[in-house]
Amino acid sequence: MERDDADNTEEYERLFTEITESGSTEELPPVRDKHNSMLVIIIALIFLSFCIDTLLVPFFPDVAFNKGLLLTEVGVVFSAFDFARFVTAPIAGSMFSRCHPKKLCAIGVTAAGTACIFFGITSSINSTSIFFISCLAIRCVAGIGSAILNVSGTSLLMKASGYDSPTIVAFVETGNMVGYALGPAVGAFLYQFVGYTYMFCISGACLLILLPVFCCIVPKVEDKNRSSSKNFLSFFMIPGLFIMFLNWTTIKLSEASRTTELTTFYYISFGTSPTTVGVLYGIWSLLCIGGMTAVTKLVNKNYAAYVLLVTWIAFIPICVFVLPSPPISYLFAGKRYFMMTTVAVGIVSLAGSFLYILPFSVALRLARINGYPEDSLHTYGLLTGLMNSGLCLGSTLGPILSGVVVDNFGFEWTQTVISSIIALMVILFGSYLLHLKRTNQLSALLIEENTTADSKSESDKQQKNEQIAEACSERMKLCLQEPIVYTKVQLQPGAEFKTIE
Numbered sequence: 290m291e292r293d294d295a296d297n298t299e300e301y302e303r304l305f306t307e308i309t310e311s312g313s314t315e316e317l318p319p320v321r322d323k324h325n326s327m328l329v330i331i332i333a334l335i336f337l338s339f340c341i342d343t344l345l346v347p348f349f350p351d352v353a354f355n356k357g358l359l360l361t362e363v364g365v366v367f368s369a370f371d372f373a374r375f376v377t378a379p380i381a382g383s384m385f386s387r388c389h390p391k392k393l394c395a396i397g398v399t400a401a402g403t404a405c406i407f408f409g410i411t412s413s414i415n416s417t418s419i420f421f422i423s424c425l426a427i428r429c430v431a432g433i434g435s436a437i438l439n440v441s442g443t444s445l446l447m448k449a450s451g452y453d454s455p456t457i458v459a460f461v462e463t464g465n466m467v468g469y470a471l472g473p474a475v476g477a478f479l480y481q482f483v484g485y486t487y488m489f490c491i492s493g494a495c496l497l498i499l500l501p502v503f504c505c506i507v508p509k510v511e512d513k514n515r516s517s518s519k520n521f522l523s524f525f526m527i528p529g530l531f532i533m534f535l536n537w538t539t540i541k542l543s544e545a546s547r548t549t550e551l552t553t554f555y556y557i558s559f560g561t562s563p564t565t566v567g568v569l570y571g572i573w574s575l576l577c578i579g580g581m582t583a584v585t586k587l588v589n590k591n592y593a594a595y596v597l598l599v600t601w602i603a604f605i606p607i608c609v610f611v612l613p614s615p616p617i618s619y620l621f622a623g624k625r626y627f628m629m630t631t632v633a634v635g636i637v638s639l640a641g642s643f644l645y646i647l648p649f650s651v652a653l654r655l656a657r658i659n660g661y662p663e664d665s666l667h668t669y670g671l672l673t674g675l676m677n678s679g680l681c682l683g684s685t686l687g688p689i690l691s692g693v694v695v696d697n698f699g700f701e702w703t704q705t706v707i708s709s710i711i712a713l714m715v716i717l718f719g720s721y722l723l724h725l726k727r728t729n730q731l732s733a734l735l736i737e738e739n740t741t742a743d744s745k746s747e748s749d750k751q752q753k754n755e756q757i758a759e760a761c762s763e764r765m766k767l768c769l770q771e772p773i774v775y776t777k778v779q780l781q782p783g784a785e786f787k788t789i790e
Contacts, residue, residue, distance in 0.1 A: 330506050332464045338468070338496065369429050375682050389509060397441060402434075408428070409489025442461075443673045527656075535717070541687065555630075573634055610633035614705040
């Protein structure tokens with residue numbers, strides 16, 4: 290006697306109900322562990338890529354000068370990394386409809402690691418022109434790899450890690466900052482033991498060694514909400530998203546200009562040693578990282594756009610105390626105070642954490658308003674490409690602006706110019722919010738509709754159901770593999786029960 294389809298269906302439904310009602314997850318694979326492993330490996334790769342970027346800061350200028358390079362050429366080599374990231378980030382973000390971000394991430398790791406190894410080998414080149422062109426080309430490849438890794442890795446985490454987008458941005462930016470800060474220290478340690486060439490070879494090899502681990506841990510995430518017909522240019526031309534791009538450019542411009550001049554300002558004004566300034570930079574970085582942790586709680590609430598606007602408005606008066614600006618110098622009779630500058634930079638660093646993460650939350654809602662699916666790899670790719678491109682542009686322009694202003698007007702005017710740029714940002718963003726209010730679109734931007742949370746919840750439910758279905762199928766296979774014995778009981782008068790197989 291054989292089982293029919295009705296029996297199979299009935300058994301399957303019984304098993305499904307049994308597992309669902311019992312709530313048992315013994316048969317189901319652990320989900321959170323995989324997500325945490327995925328988070329750790331991607332953040333580690335991003336951290337290493339930025340650590341490698343600043344690895345050469347203490348040593349490359351001496352090597353370059355010995356090869357006959359000019360100071361301007363050394364600056365071009367340094368800036369090539371961020372310029373390549375600025376160009377590549379939006380391209381990488383718009384490629385998700387053609388190439389899966391996991392493959393792109395692997396390509397980025399390979400490019401960054403290989404470029405690091407070859408950069409160390411350039412020390413054996415004797416020709417000045419060939420040395421310059423080689424270093425420039427390798428730094429461009431490293432920047433391209435870093436941009437692809439950052440954009441695709443961040444998008445993968447937003448889609449599949451189980452954490453919300455602002456938290457992922459906080460993790461990624463923390464990895465970036467720590468990598469930038471520790472790069473020179475790691476370089477000094479390696480240089481002491483293995484020298485210039487092997488320092489880069491070991492660093493690049495560490496990045497490449499993690500690539501197989503990445504390929505094993507990170508799953509191939511499917512994106513059911515594709516919007517491949519919309520490219521980056523149309524995304525960039527949305528007014529609100531263009532303003533968010535300017536927001537990221539401005540905050541990085543402000544940070545890069547301070548980084549360029551603060552060490553010199555402290556030394557000239559107070560006689561502070563570079564070591565002490567380095568300690569202060571560590572404290573300011575910790576404030577920024579701590580602020581990112583706190584701000585992730587705010588971005589999931591309503592009125593994130595208003596919080597962003599208020600933060601920018603508060604940023605303006607604090608900025609003028611940093612160096613300080615001419616009006617503040619006049620107020621204090623030209624005297625400079627160590628504590629005033631230090632506290633002002635600390636407050637600006639803390640506020641900067643808001644200006645990194647809040648714009649992403651606002652940009653995500655703007656994308657939703659303009660018809661882009663919210664929980665989509667394509668949307669995440671476009672947004673992270675937009676953010677990275679803006680940050681790289683600010684990082685490239687910041688030192689240039691600072692140098693021009695300091696050379697022509699002095700330290701005091703740098704932050705005055707930055708404050709004026711921020712004031713323009715406030716006027717532009719405030720005007721845009723007024724425009725949305727007039728067109729009855731402001732409520733959609735300010736009030737979180739929890740579409741992301743709902744979509745992630747639905748995704749989690751679907752994943753749970755798929756796991757239950759898989760567990761039921763496994764049980765059914767086991768049942769079908771066991772021998773099936775059917776019994777028929779015959780009762781005869783005055784006889785015992787007999788069982789017939």
